[in-house]
Each structure stands twice: as structure tokens, then as C-alpha cells.
Amino acid sequence: MLESSLLMTCCALLAASVVFDLASRQIPNVVPVAMLGLFALQVAVVGHRDVAPLWAHVFTGALLLAVGFGLFLTGALGAGDGKLMAAAGLWIGPAAIGSFLLGVGLLGIGLGLVSLLPFDATRRLRNDLPFAVAIAPPAIALLAMRALVSGGSA
Numbered sequence: 001m002l003e004s005s006l007l008m009t010c011c012a013l014l015a016a017s018v019v020f021d022l023a024s025r026q027i028p029n030v031v032p033v034a035m036l037g038l039f040a041l042q043v044a045v046v047g048h049r050d051v052a053p054l055w056a057h058v059f060t061g062a063l064l065l066a067v068g069f070g071l072f073l074t075g076a077l078g079a080g081d082g083k084l085m086a087a088a089g090l091w092i093g094p095a096a097i098g099s100f101l102l103g104v105g106l107l108g109i110g111l112g113l114v115s116l117l118p119f120d121a122t123r124r125l126r127n128d129l130p131f132a133v134a135i136a137p138p139a140i141a142l143l144a145m146r147a148l149v150s151g152g153s154a
Contacts, residue, residue, distance in 0.1 A: 003046045006038050007147035010091055014136040017084050021132035027080030032087035039090050052093045060097055061090030081131040088139035096142050103138025
């Protein structure tokens with residue numbers, strides 16, 4: 001029950017990141033930091049009950065942070081987006097990272113295509129895409145499925 005609550009709280013933080021990104025094109029640092037804290041709380045209280053070892057989750061998050069930082073340096077991704085993707089990767093872990101990245105990629109392509117539509121509202125998106133819109137939904141889907149599975153086994 002506690003594990004499901006922590007997972008759903010993480011999903012709520014991901015949803016909040018979309019709202020912040022759409023409203024201000026910024027994701028507050030408190031969102032990925034809170035996700036990191038929730039992950040630490042889950043490991044400390046509930047324990048780590050995943051197929052992959054804990055170090056693999058940490059490595060997945062660190063690798064996504066490094067990639068996100070590199071993309072930030074090239075101007076291809078915002079710093080908040082990179083931190084959000086790393087925090088989501090920490091929760092998702094290596095077992096489902098392929099599904100997560102596929103979802104992010106597909107939604108990112110869709111977001112890019114929408115920004116090319118010939119309307120004033122979509123033209124404003126072209127220089128500054130709210131990429132949390134592409135990051136959060138696959139993470140929420142994967143974590144919500146995990147919450148449903150963990151809630152049913154308790």
C-alpha cells in the first residue's frame with residue numbers, strides 16, 4: 001500500500017512538471033529533487049523490490065542525467081527536462097528504460113510536428129518546446145502500472 005502511494009505521488013509530480021512546463025517553460029528543481037527523495041524513501045521504508053538491483057536504477061538515472069546535460073549544452077534540451085528525465089529514469093530503472101525512451105521519442109516527434117502547424121499558438125512553440133509533455137506520460141504510464149501491480153500483491 002505504501003509503495004503504491006509513493007509511486008502515485010511520483011506520478012503526481014510528473015503531472016505537475018507538465019503543468020509548470022506548459023505555463024512557464026520551466027520545471028522547478030523541487031520536482032526532480034522530490035522524486036529523488038521519494039525514491040530514497042521507498043528504498044528505505046519499503047525496500048527495493050525490483051528485478052534490477054538498486055545500483056542499476058542509480059546508474060540509469062545518472063546516465064540519463066549525463067545525456068540530458070550533454071543535450072542541454074548543445075541547446076537541444078532544457079536543464080529541467082534533463083533533470084526530470086533523470087529522476088524518471090531512476091524510478092523506471094533499466095528493465096523498462098527502452099519503453100520509456102521509445103515513448104519519450106514518439107511523443108517528442110509528435111510535439112515537434114504539432115509545433116510545425118501553421119497557427120500562431122503552435123508557432124510560439126517552435127523555439128521553446130515544453131518537453132515535459134513528452135517525458136511525463138510514458139513515465140506516468142510505467143509507474144502507474146507498477147503501482148497497480150504492487151497494490152495488488154500487498
